[in-house]
Amino acid sequence: MAIMSTLLISLLILSFSSSSTSLSSNYYAKTCPNVESLVRKAVRDAATSDKKVPAALLRMHFHDCFIRGCDASVLLDSKGNNKAEKDGPPNVSLHAFYVIDDAKKAVESACPGIVSCADVLALAARDSVVLSGGPSWDVPKGRKDGRTSLASETIQLPFPTFNISQLQQSFAKRGLSLEDLVALSGGHTLGFSHCSSFKNRIHNFNSKTGVDPSISPSFAAGLKKICPVNSAKNAGVPMDPSSTSFDNKYYKLIFQQKALFSSDKALLDMTKTKNLAANFASSKDAFTKAFIKSMIKMSSITGGQEVRKNCRVVN
Structure with a gap:
């Protein structure tokens, strides 16, 4: 930040x-x-x-x-x-x-x-x-x-290494609530992540352990094969097994200790965000309703001055 x-x-x-x-x-x-x-x-x-x-x-x-x-x-x-x-x-x-x-x-x-x-x-x-x-x-x-x-x-x-306090502060500065934070994080159900965004969790986590103890050992082992510690190639993995489908599996993976980012796992570190994530994990309908509300709220943060003719250059 x-x-x-x-x-x-x-x-x-x-x-x-x-x-x-x-x-x-x-x-x-x-x-x-x-x-x-x-x-x-x-x-x-x-x-x-x-x-x-x-x-x-x-x-x-x-x-x-x-x-x-x-x-x-x-x-x-x-x-x-x-x-x-x-x-x-x-x-x-x-x-x-x-x-x-x-x-x-x-x-x-x-x-x-x-x-x-x-x-x-x-x-x-x-x-x-x-x-x-x-x-x-x-x-x-x-x-x-x-x-x-x-x-x-x-x-x-917000960085993928952020903890819950850093995430809350980042969203609050944009006028976004904890509900928005958890709902918008669900966008991680789509896409691909490079190793650089989660290597902090599988290599040299701290002075006591190489792997984040909050991540599933078998999941971490699979990630380490794709992202070896000294690899110069920035490979990666899908955000979740259904990474081209918009669903609520992202939240289920968090509770299975299979979240990729520290910022994903961080949703479990505060009672309110954990309860929201649990609700979204159990109900796709609850997630989609919250996601729509938060997307409209976020996308209504404006600040421009003109209508560009070419999106790559100012008029």
């Missing part, structure tokens, strides 16, 4: 909150009525060719919202001496930017200069969940695109 002054954090939250009031599910009803179908087609076409696309777009949206609000700053390319968010250490594994490019191109052809890249990304994240067998929801629209993107700010993202 970046060391930011309390004043700056407060100003960021105030800015995000004040601009979110303009969002509306029918924002483009008259100006670009086909925007949702256009974005949906771009995501569906890409996912047909690459099953990793949905997870990538959901993660991209999360990483965008947690820096300067959901302003598509994660989509901007580095230019000159400015290193953009997408080239920051936590974001170098982000991919599928081309899907947003394709969706934006289609939208611009139908409704030039109307729909923000931030809205395209928010819609694409929702469509990614739906295509993976998850729930749908009405996405509030009307976000603006930001003009600033700094790789140095990506250290504000």
Whole structure:
């Protein structure tokens, strides 16, 4: 987590909150009525060719919202001496930017200069969940695109090594509750993790043991085979055995001591978050309802200033 002054954090939250009031599910009803179908087609076409696309777009949206609000700053390319968010250490594994490019191109052809890249990304994240067998929801629209993107700010993202106190602080600074923390963590049901994100749990855990004692020994042994201690190759594993399907198995794995990240296991370290995780593990319906609520809340953190013509560059 970046060391930011309390004043700056407060100003960021105030800015995000004040601009979110303009969002509306029918924002483009008259100006670009086909925007949702256009974005949906771009995501569906890409996912047909690459099953990793949905997870990538959901993660991209999360990483965008947690820096300067959901302003598509994660989509901007580095230019000159400015290193953009997408080239920051936590974001170098982000991919599928081309899907947003394709969706934006289609939208611009139908409704030039109307729909923000931030809205395209928010819609694409929702469509990614739906295509993976998850729930749908009405996405509030009307976000603006930001003009600033700094790789140095990506250290504000919650790390996979975070404990529950660090996670709670990170989410609270974005106006997100413990309920949001546990529900949004369920997004880890989709996707792939590189060894670097969980090697702290299977190699040299502390001075007493090499493996985190809170991880299943057999699970850890399998991970160590894929991620040997001195390997130069950053291999990895699926987030869960059904990593292309949006379900509640992520929570079940936590209770089976088969969570990949320290931040996943950390949900069991506080009574409230543990109870929420247990509820989601036993009820997919409870999870999906909470996930929808928290996704809408997170994606309503805004902060942009313009509608970009090209998602990779400011106007």
